[in-house]
Amino acid sequence: MVMAGDAAVVEALRRGDEQAFAEVVERFHPMLRRIARGYVRTDEAVGDVVQETWIAVLRGIDRFEGRSSLRTWVVSILVNVARSLAVKEARTVPFTSLGPADDGVAGFGPERFQGPDGEYPGHWTTPPTPWTEDPEASALAGETRAVVAQAVAALPESQRAVITLRDVDGWTGPEVAAALGISEGNQRVLLHRARAKVRLALDAHLTAGEGRAS
Amino acid sequence: MTQDVPEDDDLTCTQVVMLITDYLDDALPTTERALLDEHLADCDGCSAVLEQFRTTVAVTGTLAQDDVDRLDDTTREELLGVFRRWSADRPPA
Numbered sequence: 377m378v379m380a381g382d383a384a385v386v387e388a389l390r391r392g393d394e395q396a397f398a399e400v401v402e403r404f405h406p407m408l409r410r411i412a413r414g415y416v417r418t419d420e421a422v423g424d425v426v427q428e429t430w431i432a433v434l435r436g437i438d439r440f441e442g443r444s445s446l447r448t449w450v451v452s453i454l455v456n457v458a459r460s461l462a463v464k465e466a467r468t469v470p471f472t473s474l475g476p477a478d479d480g481v482a483g484f485g486p487e488r489f490q491g492p493d494g495e496y497p498g499h500w501t502t503p504p505t506p507w508t509e510d511p512e513a514s515a516l517a518g519e520t521r522a523v524v525a526q527a528v529a530a531l532p533e534s535q536r537a538v539i540t541l542r543d544v545d546g547w548t549g550p551e552v553a554a555a556l557g558i559s560e561g562n563q564r565v566l567l568h569r570a571r572a573k574v575r576l577a578l579d580a581h582l583t584a585g586e587g588r589a590s
Numbered sequence: 591m592t593q594d595v596p597e598d599d600d601l602t603c604t605q606v607v608m609l610i611t612d613y614l615d616d617a618l619p620t621t622e623r624a625l626l627d628e629h630l631a632d633c634d635g636c637s638a639v640l641e642q643f644r645t646t647v648a649v650t651g652t653l654a655q656d657d658v659d660r661l662d663d664t665t666r667e668e669l670l671g672v673f674r675r676w677s678a679d680r681p682p683a
């Protein structure tokens with residue numbers, strides 16, 4: 377998706393318009409840092425990744441053809457920069473593979489479903505119940521955010537990149553697939569696994585003290 | 591709510607739970623979506639899970655409000671320096 381104004385911004389950057397650069401840096405910065413943090417550990421390395429990304433963006437600005445949106449293009453550059461740095465730190469897995477399937481079904485243990493001999497195979501043994509506390513209620517909001525931030529931080533890098541772009545930065549599925557160089561289907565599998573783990577963390581947090589996860 | 595006896599092409603709860611993100615993305619073929627809607631109408635457990643996923647997405651969205659990643663003055667100056675050096679080295683159009 378090409379955003380209105382991308383072409384004008386790119387033109388301004390090519391002309392050397394510093395104000396245009398300052399604005400686009402301001403706009404993209406939090407997002408770029410959030411994504412970079414999925415690949416490298418230290419704050420310093422995150423800063424390096426973001427700076428290297430802008431250098432690469434400027435060097436490549438004449439090659440930007442507007443086939444994707446500017447932010448999609450910038451993020452795909454960031455992912456490359458971050459990955460090559462992570463490779464140097466020797467902690468990375470092939471991004472295009474989905475990785476091993478997680479245990480259970482979207483965070484629910486196999487014991488939550490009836491086996492082939494049950495009355496209704498594949499249906500709940502004990503059905504989950506709605507959360508009684510609203511995690512978005514103001515009294516809980518700060519605490520809940522910390523739980524979610526921690527759960528997101530603990531995700532494998534590919535799941536973390538996808539959930540960050542989709543659910544934190546509000547990108548569409550096709551945009552995320554394009555920026556990360558994966559298929560839309562795989563993008564959705566990674567998103568589902570990521571959401572399942574965050575849901576599980578929220579569930580544990582919201583039902584703590586009730587004796588049983590919902 | 592009583593649960594109807596499942597028919598052959600009905601989805602199981604296991605299947606529904608695996609399809610929730612596809613469902614929320616509106617990425618299911620119409621027939622499969624209809625089966626899922628029918629299942630949800632009858633199954634309180636899966637309906638609760640769907641709501642929990644929606645809430646999870648909403649709460650994850652609030653992470654954008656955290657300001658740990660906002661651009662600070664030092665970094666802004668560094669990046670503007672990058673731009674000035676790039677601009678100075680650039681051959682005139």
Ligand SMILES: [Zn+2]
Pocket residue numbers: 499500602603606629633635636637
């Ligand atoms: Zn069900």
